[in-house]
Amino acid sequence: MSAFDRDEVAGTFVGLGARRGDVVFSHSNIAFFGLPRGQQSAAGAVETILGGIFDAIGDEGTLVVPTFTYSFAKDQVFDREHSTSTCGTFAEAVRKRSGASRSSDPLFSVAAIGARASDFTADAPAECFGPDSVWARLIAADALIANLNLDAGSTLVHHVEKRLGVPYRHDKTFSGTIVENGKQRSAQAIYFVRDLERPDTAPKFEPFDAEARRRGAARNAHLGRGSIVAIRAHAVYELIESMLAVDPWFLTARAAAV
Numbered sequence: 001m002s003a004f005d006r007d008e009v010a011g012t013f014v015g016l017g018a019r020r021g022d023v024v025f026s027h028s029n030i031a032f033f034g035l036p037r038g039q040q041s042a043a044g045a046v047e048t049i050l051g052g053i054f055d056a057i058g059d060e061g062t063l064v065v066p067t068f069t070y071s072f073a074k075d076q077v078f079d080r081e082h083s084t085s086t087c088g089t090f091a092e093a094v095r096k097r098s099g100a101s102r103s104s105d106p107l108f109s110v111a112a113i114g115a116r117a118s119d120f121t122a123d124a125p126a127e128c129f130g131p132d133s134v135w136a137r138l139i140a141a142d143a144l145i146a147n148l149n150l151d152a153g154s155t156l157v158h159h160v161e162k163r164l165g166v167p168y169r170h171d172k173t174f175s176g177t178i179v180e181n182g183k184q185r186s187a188q189a190i191y192f193v194r195d196l197e198r199p200d201t202a203p204k205f206e207p208f209d210a211e212a213r214r215r216g217a218a219r220n221a222h223l224g225r226g227s228i229v230a231i232r233a234h235a236v237y238e239l240i241e242s243m244l245a246v247d248p249w250f251l252t253a254r255a256a257a258v
Contacts, residue, residue, distance in 0.1 A: 003034065005048065006048050008223060009055075010053070013052065013053055013056035013230075015221055018146070019057070021057065022057045023144070024053060025145050025233075026063065026148055027066060027087070027150050028088055028089075029088055029150060031089070033049075043093070059114075061114050063113050065094045065095070067094075068085065068087055068108050069085065070086065070108075071176065072175065075176070078179070080104050094111050094112075100117070101113075104187075108134075119141075126189055128189055128190060129158050130162070130190070135155070135158070135160075138233050141233070145230065146229070146230040147230075149226040150229070152229045153205025153206075156233060156236055157203075157208065157240065157251060161240070166248060167248055167249075168195070168198075168200075168201040168249065169193060169201070171192055172193045173190050174189045174190075174191060175187070175188050175189075202252060204251065209229075211243060217235040217238075
């Protein structure tokens with residue numbers, strides 16, 4: 001059956017290793033699940049999925065989602081309260097939710113709800129993938145990366161690439177204006193970019209996903225018409241570290257083409 005309900009969402013997350021008090025980070029494409037039983041709208045699907053996640057992790061848990069805008073890279077003002085996420089229906093619904101917190105990163109903002117929401121959104125540093133970025137905080141918390149209808153790859157990978165000093169990315173500084181609580185300020189964002197003129201630097205996460213599943217670090221479960229794949233943040237770091245030691249281009253089109 002393709003339909004699902006809140007209890008099935010909760011059971012799926014628990015089966016994938018979610019625990020009370022966990023921090024969960026999710027990239028998502030919820031349309032592939034289909035609609036929950038008794039629901040006729042995307043809003044109903046969002047509520048069912050959110051309810052199930054928090055049934056699994058409890059009120060003491062925290063959900064973090066990407067609300068990326070790439071504003072400074074597009075010469076746009078980043079308005080923390082109003083700039084629309086490019087990351088889909090689920091992430092945008094979390095961003096707009098009462099009580100949600102959003103970081104002030106003008107390229108890679110995240111939104112969070114739950115007990116530790118401010119821990120992952122407050123005091124966003126200029127360096128998007130640096131040592132105090134949300135990605136470093138997710139690793140410190142050993143967050144459960146639980147992607148909805150996507151593979152095990154996530155933006156966390158770019159933080160690990162920076163931490164390990166891959167040869168195909170470098171820092172680039174972008175400048176612009178951030179609006180917070182109606183007040184403007186000038187700011188900079190340091191993005192760990194790839195060379196867009198070199199096709200071989202394009203990210204390819206399929207080998208990472210395959211290796212994570214082969215090792216049992218990533219687990220997959222079906223829900224509705226779709227699926228969820230989950231892997232711990234520490235496991236992401238350890239797997240990438242081991243594979244880059246063999247091939248520094250493991251996460252790129254250059255490695256995939258070999």
